[in-house]
Amino acid sequence: MQCVHAPIRCFIHRAAFRWRRAACSAAHTSRAPSAASPSSSSSAYPPVQEPERPAVHTLVPGPRSLELARELQEVSEARTVQFFHDPLRSYGNYVADVDGNVLLDAFCFIASLPLGYNHPNMLRAAQSEAWLPHLAQRPALGYSAPPEWVQLLRTKILSVAPQGLDMVQMTCGCGASAVENALKAAFIRKRAIERGNDAEPTVEELASCMHNAEPGSANSMCAASFEHGFHGRLFGSLSATRSKPIHKVDVPAFANWPALPFPVTEKDEERCLEVADRVLSDRRVAALIVEPILSEGGDLHASPAFFRQLREITRRHQVALICDEVQTGVGATGRFWAHEHWSEGVSDRAAAVDAAAELAPDMVTFAKKMQASGFYFKPEYLPRQAYRIFSTWSGDPLRALQASVIIDTVCADRLVERVEDVGTYLLQALQQSRRAGMSKIRGRGTFIAFDMPTAAARDKLIADVRNRGVVIGASGERTVRLRPALVFERKHADILLEELQYALPE
Ligand SMILES: Cc1ncc(COP(=O)(O)O)c(C=O)c1O
Structure with a gap:
């Protein structure tokens, strides 16, 4: 087993190293020397801890995201892309973008990110021998x-x-x-x-x-x-x-x-x-x-x-x-x-x-x-x-291996119970906050939503909050939906509440 996998692993590690080096040097050379890239020099991968708060230096999407979207549109559909993220610098509940912004993510790839970004359990498992042959080829399982x-x-x-x-x-x-x-x-x-x-x-x-x-x-x-x-x-x-x-x-x-x-x-x-x-x-x-x-x-x-x-x-x-x-x-x-x-x-x-x-x-x-x-x-x-x-x-x-890490982590860290606790806290706080325009505040766990008076008001709120460093999503005609990861905590909920309150008067 060992001798079959060792060369593949070696190859993957070398490739990953080259990729990291390329990504780092690109970060140092191709970004404009502006306020847009304040933290690009600290892009050791994987990041080791979550930031304390969002840090935003440009509008989101920023200039680099807009440029990439323009280039992407020349070869594929880009009109749905909200911004380009930087997977090397995203961690936990925080997504980094290519303009050097770091945003608290309460939308998480349209509700599809259970453990946040670069979860250590996932990264550890991904380097294990069990994953290697499946990286090398995808079998026709049936x-x-x-x-x-x-x-x-x-x-x-x-x-x-x-x-x-x-x-x-x-x-x-x-x-x-x-x-x-x-x-x-x-x-x-x-x-x-x-x-x-x-x-x-x-x-x-x-x-x-x-x-x-x-x-x-x-x-x-x-x-x-x-x-x-x-x-x-x-x-x-x-x-x-x-x-x-x-x-x-x-x-x-x-x-x-x-x-x-x-x-x-x-x-x-x-x-x-x-x-x-x-x-x-x-x-x-x-x-x-x-x-x-x-x-x-x-x-x-x-x-x-x-x-x-x-x-x-x-x-x-x-x-x-x-x-x-x-x-x-x-x-x-x-x-x-x-x-x-x-x-x-x-x-x-x-x-x-x-x-x-x-x-x-x-x-x-x-x-x-x-x-x-x-x-x-x-x-x-x-x-x-x-x-x-x-x-x-x-x-x-x-x-399926990824799913098994998710299932193990959800069970070991009692994440469903955490969601229940954080969700109750967040829902009550939203209901008590009485912000102008917000209605029908509803939800179960952290699967929470509220309505705004019009689609335009909803879209403006999402853009305003994102420009202050928090990502939330839209659904239906005029609904705002929250879809944080299962590792979202009360301290993250507080930041989200703060930014919503800033964007909406009482
Ligand atoms: C309830 C439900 N079913 C099916 C789908 C389709 O999933 P996908 O976009 O991965 O094909 C979605 C996507 O949002 C969904 O919310």
Whole structure:
């Protein structure tokens, strides 16, 4: 083992050293000798501690970010890039940018950074022998997996599986790939039940599906989703997505996939459940996909009782309930999975334990903070034939190793409990702060949001706060969302509150 890996490691270390040296000399030579680069000389990697506070010397994006964006736009899409970060100088909750600014990050790569920047556990693990062969090549796991893959899934990825979801399918890395495959699993199971569980597809079905026609292609079947929901931008996931028209326009859609109303208030829940009951009673609905908090749509919440009813309705109509935890999963709401909140309010303790099992969705998708993507599922959703849920890579050992460090660190450092504590502190402070324009301050854990009067006011607030060194994000029409890492502490919350208060009068 040792002699196989040593040369690779040596090569990687030499390459990393050259890269560091190049990065350092670039930092010394290519930056204008202005206030924009005050700390570039101290760019030893990895940084060893968090700064005390943000330090901002230019507007964000600064001149170097703007120049890089201009260059990037010549060869690729750059209009969505907010600023260019400097991974060599970012640490913990603080992201450094290429203009020498250091910002407290409460948005964290669109909610996808669980342990902050350059976490020591991650850097240590990344240098271990176990990672090296997976850096050298990415295997086609469905075709030939390395032996440790079994243990990685069993003892790490499945160690945090939602109750009753004893199997997992890893996908290619993005949330949309997890959603697409979970949707497929729902359709395949629905057709298998209709056909009779042991029956193979008929000759006619096999022939017609090659023309995208019924009965082989289940064109009259559908997946339901909620208005304002977001599930990704690939074809199936995009048909389920209903947050912004610009994501969907011009792209062919599954025209018969129904949209259900999501309750605006608790009073509205009964009406929405009635619609869900009616729509799902149609036997052509194979799946209902829902986020526990509609995130991109503007952090829309419903009560645990609403979700319990949804579970009951989907079970009664034999519709697969897919809980999309791509954004809410991995601790940010004060539970490892946000749907664990659904058993809240079930009065006695024993009933709550039973309810948790009863309430488990049929599938749960993940990506973002897990750094790897896929979906947990009940064993009955494993298709009867192989190759039906498959891709060349079918996951990535490197990303699964990253996920295992995340899971270990979250458990060892009790980060979910920390999120619950910091989130309660931050939410209360925001609610008491009574700043002009802020309304509907809401959240679970540090998964917190509030509304501003208009989109323009929201965007101005985000820009003002960023120019003072704190990164926060937007969602929905006029919502500000906070998505800090799980290592966000009360002292970070205080800085965020201070900057929000500075930007907004009382
Ligand atoms: C709930 C949810 N599902 C799916 C996705 C799609 O994930 P990705 O952008 O990684 O494809 C997102 C992305 O924001 C999401 O929030």
